[in-house]
Amino acid sequence: EAEVAQSPRYKITEKSQAVAFWCDPISGHATLYWYRQILGQGPELLVQFQDESVVDDSQLPKDRFSAERLKGVDSTLKIQPAELGDSAMYLCASSQDRLSYNEQFFGPGTRLTVL
Amino acid sequence: EDQVTQSPEALRLQEGESSSLNCSYTVSGLRGLFWYRQDPGKGPEFLFTLYSAGEEKEKERLKATLTKKESFLHITAPKPEDSATYLCAGAPNTGNQFYFGTGTSLTVIP
Numbered sequence: 001e002a003e004v005a006q007s008p009r010y011k012i013t014e015k016s017q018a019v020a021f022w023c024d025p026i027s028g029h030a031t032l033y034w035y036r037q038i039l040g041q042g043p044e045l046l047v048q049f050q051d052e053s054v055v056d057d058s059q060l061p062k063d064r065f066s067a068e069r070l071k072g073v074d075s076t077l078k079i080q081p082a083e084l085g086d087s088a089m090y091l092c093a094s095s096q097d098r099l100s101y102n103e104q105f106f107g108p109g110t111r112l113t114v115l
Numbered sequence: 116e117d118q119v120t121q122s123p124e125a126l127r128l129q130e131g132e133s134s135s136l137n138c139s140y141t142v143s144g145l146r147g148l149f150w151y152r153q154d155p156g157k158g159p160e161f162l163f164t165l166y167s168a169g170e171e172k173e174k175e176r177l178k179a180t181l182t183k184k185e186s187f188l189h190i191t192a193p194k195p196e197d198s199a200t201y202l203c204a205g206a207p208n209t210g211n212q213f214y215f216g217t218g219t220s221l222t223v224i225p
Binding site: 004006033040041042043044045056091093103104105106107108109111 | 151157215218
């Protein structure tokens, strides 16, 4: 069964350092999402891609966060510099097409701890 | 404002004790209502999509229903392996957002 892949699964870093997360969506899925989930809360959308284009990054803290999906397949989310408040689970999801009534499928997530 | 609210926050059931989880939404022009299961330290696992009021979907011990204002996830004769956090999300028919609730943490005691 096709799955969304993410790496690393866990990341511990010190504040002011740079971190990067990688996501490989389900093959053929045009839409890719990055979410942040704080413990005890639901996922919150950071950025959405349709192929290689950003569709929605209104909730992305652009002073420190960046995301790219250069070839419209896998994607990287970067934080520079990391702050204590960035500690959370970072989830990647994909769906076939944002214009269809399609569910999103999630990867296992990257647990970030900022010390 | 588009919003999804889940209740209760936490639920403890004895094995075999049926119950329901609630998801109320104020999402303009609801395109779809989605239910996910999330185990600790893992990503959400897709369960159901509901598109219109009156729709019902079932999977093993779970049944999801949708009205014009809320959705219910009914759990019949739960087992300990059903313990997880259950998330619902609403998607409006304009824009790209999924609005997630904060989830219901379900614990089923043997």
